Amino acid sequence: MKLAWQLTLIMACLGFVPANACLAEPFAQSTGAVSSERLSWHDSKRDREVPVKIYSPTTNRAPRPVIIFSHGLGGTRDTYEYLGRYWAGHGYFVVHIQHLGSDDAVWRKAGLFRGKAAMRKAVADPRNAINRPQDVSFVIDELERLNREKSPYQQQLDLNRIGVAGHSFGAFTALAIAGQSFAPSASPQASLADARVKAVIPMSAPVPANKRTLDESYANVRIPCFHMTGTKDASPIGDTTPEERRLPFDYCQRSDQFLLTFKDGDHMVFSGRSRRPSKQERRFQELICESSTAFWNAYLRDEGKAKVWLTNDFRTELATNGTLEIKLLKSPD
DSSP: OHHHHHHHHHHHHHTOOOTTSOOOOOOSOOSSOEEEEEEEEEETTTTEEEEEEEEEESSOOSOEEEEEEEOOTTBOTTSSHHHHHHHHHTTOEEEEEOOTTSBTHHHHHHOTTTHHHHHHHHHHOHHHHHHHHHHHHHHHHHHHHHHHSSSTTTTOEEEEEEEEEEETHHHHHHHHHHTOOOSOTTSTTSOOOOTTEEEEEEESOOOOSOGGGHHHHHTTOOSOEEEEEEEEOOOSSSOOOGGGGGHHHHHOOSSOEEEEEEEEEETTTTTOOOSSOOHHHHHHHHHHHHHHHHHHHHHTSOOHHHHHIIIIIHHHHHGGGEEEEEEOSSOOO
16 A cells, blocks of 8 residues: 555656546636546557547537647546546537557556656657557547537537647647657658647647757648746656747747746646645646637637737736747737
């Protein structure tokens, strides 16, 4: 029992907390009740299971925009629940993916003393880097099937309005779907972008080790991105420094780009998994929910008021908790 508790503490420090850990209570009111469902889909082309957890509004059966969420290294479909429930409560159909090979099984199997080494091995495995964005594209295929065929979700999904978000390794996943390349341009795996996705939110994105190829890496990101980080956002696993977290924002030049940087925010403020969240953490997560929903409303629902709020009024709401930087190709109306 003591060994299991020590493992939980170590994984919490690394940012990888078991799904049954204590969750922070929701802090923001949603617009409606939310239901959740766990499913597992099989990708026959890759002979791969893709577990998901779906959060959906229980009211308003009209077609809803879709948000797909990708967890960080060592996470599960049950993590980041505060985001799934918040977005669903505001009218979105939200799907949290569990990525086998880089989920909690990695550190669970390794045990107390080898967990960190197993994590490093998993994040360095190119198969995980490829499988993650392919999982996202497969989930979109499945949603198209469910929306088309007889199912509980038939004709309820607006698949012309899809967003992808993710934290840490999940932020890499979101940017890969948006067009970031992570291999030489001649490689068949140079791009795993999916044109069906219209906007992304990368939280604590890792940066390619080769800084000389950043122009090439981000050249084909052509959809709006809302990057999030913190001034203390160091990597529990990996080599990206807090100062480097802004590089995806700096190098994405062909679409609207936002960068939210929390003052004193660390790598795990985005996870929502702290056992005793501080007042500051709770405020950060409240701001994450509010600003991310405004971003989705602006770029998935084409709501002009949401874009104006995000580009102007949100700084007042943010106050001294951080900074917001914006690069727009075209000024909002």
